[in-house]
Amino acid sequence: xxxxxxxxxxxxxxxxxxxxxxxxxxxxxxxxxxxxxxxxxxxxxxxxxxxxxxxxxxxxxxxxxxxxxxxxxxxxxxxxxxxxxxxxxxxxxxxxxxxx
Ligand code: SF4
Ligand code: SF4
Numbered sequence: 001x002x003x004x005x006x007x008x009x010x011x012x013x014x015x016x017x018x019x020x021x022x023x024x025x026x027x028x029x030x031x032x033x034x035x036x037x038x039x040x041x042x043x044x045x046x047x048x049x050x051x052x053x054x055x056x057x058x059x060x061x062x063x064x065x066x067x068x069x070x071x072x073x074x075x076x077x078x079x080x081x082x083x084x085x086x087x088x089x090x091x092x093x094x095x096x097x098x099x100x
Contacts, residue, residue: 004069004076005046006062010037015058021050027089045084046077 010021010030015037022030029043030050039050039059046066051059070077084090 006065006069007041008039008044008046008048008050008059008061010039011058011060012036014056015054016056018055020053020055021059024053025050026091027084043089045081045090047081 010032015032017032017037019032022032026047026049027043027045029040029045031038031040048061051061078096081090081092082096085092
């Protein structure tokens with residue numbers, strides 16, 4: 001999935017270090033205390049939750065690329081989500097069937 005999707009990034013100018021994203025990332029991919037704050041692409045499963053949860057709109061990604069990358073890759077995405085769940089990195093909130 002890392003090859004397909006663009007990285008999520010934190011805008012340091014607007015981030016208030018409230019930790020909402022870090023505390024809610026299902027794979028612990030976010031380190032707000034790091035200098036600069038970072039999102040580990042290696043751990044990120046590109047769920048987009050942090051971008052939606054940030055009250056400052058400080059997390060961004062290239063949504064155009066995301067749409068291109070996800071086209072036709074939903075089955076692969078779900079496969080990666082299941083793998084992350086088996087490894088204890090991810091807890092799904094919805095049925096996988098509803099994603100596809
Ligand atoms: S997109 Fe999902 S997995 Fe990636 S950093 Fe954000 S909340 Fe974590
Ligand atoms: S949720 Fe937004 S403002 Fe809060 S720490 Fe994360 S990036 Fe910064």
